[in-house]
Amino acid sequence: MGIADKAKNAAEELAGKAKEAIGNAxxxxxxxxxxxxxxxxxxxxxxxxxIKDAFKK
Structure with a gap:
Protein backbone atom coordinates (compact mmCIF):
# COMPACT_ATOMS: atom_id res chain seq x y z
CA MET A 1 0.00 0.00 0.00
CA GLY A 2 1.16 3.45 -0.69
CA ILE A 3 1.11 6.97 0.52
CA ALA A 4 -2.62 7.32 -0.17
CA ASP A 5 -3.40 4.49 2.23
CA LYS A 6 -1.16 5.98 4.89
CA ALA A 7 -2.93 9.32 4.44
CA LYS A 8 -6.32 7.62 4.83
CA ASN A 9 -5.12 5.97 8.04
CA ALA A 10 -3.87 9.29 9.38
CA ALA A 11 -7.18 10.96 8.52
CA GLU A 12 -9.10 8.15 10.23
CA GLU A 13 -6.96 8.51 13.34
CA LEU A 14 -7.43 12.29 13.37
CA ALA A 15 -11.19 11.92 12.96
CA GLY A 16 -11.20 9.42 15.80
CA LYS A 17 -9.37 11.84 18.06
CA ALA A 18 -11.87 14.56 17.19
CA LYS A 19 -14.82 12.27 17.92
CA GLU A 20 -13.27 11.26 21.22
CA ALA A 21 -12.68 14.88 22.21
CA ILE A 22 -16.20 15.97 21.25
CA GLY A 23 -17.69 12.98 23.04
CA ASN A 24 -15.66 13.77 26.13
CA ALA A 25 -16.61 17.45 26.04
CA ILE A 51 5.18 -4.68 8.48
CA LYS A 52 4.65 -4.60 4.71
CA ASP A 53 7.24 -1.84 4.37
CA ALA A 54 9.74 -3.85 6.41
CA PHE A 55 9.40 -6.84 4.09
CA LYS A 56 9.84 -4.68 1.00
CA LYS A 57 13.33 -3.65 2.13
Missing amino acids: TDNKDLENEGKTDQTKADVKNAGEN
Missing part, protein backbone atom coordinates in the same frame (compact mmCIF):
# COMPACT_ATOMS: atom_id res chain seq x y z
CA THR A 26 -20.32 16.72 25.61
CA ASP A 27 -20.34 13.73 27.97
CA ASN A 28 -21.40 11.50 25.07
CA LYS A 29 -19.78 8.16 25.91
CA ASP A 30 -20.96 6.51 22.69
CA LEU A 31 -19.23 9.12 20.52
CA GLU A 32 -16.15 9.01 22.72
CA ASN A 33 -15.93 5.23 22.37
CA GLU A 34 -16.52 5.43 18.63
CA GLY A 35 -13.57 7.81 18.39
CA LYS A 36 -11.37 5.45 20.37
CA THR A 37 -12.42 2.58 18.09
CA ASP A 38 -11.57 4.61 14.97
CA GLN A 39 -8.13 5.38 16.41
CA THR A 40 -7.52 1.72 17.18
CA LYS A 41 -8.49 0.70 13.64
CA ALA A 42 -6.10 3.27 12.21
CA ASP A 43 -3.31 2.08 14.51
CA VAL A 44 -3.82 -1.53 13.41
CA LYS A 45 -3.78 -0.52 9.75
CA ASN A 46 -0.60 1.51 10.31
CA ALA A 47 1.05 -1.48 11.97
CA GLY A 48 0.17 -3.59 8.95
CA GLU A 49 1.65 -0.95 6.66
CA ASN A 50 4.86 -0.90 8.69
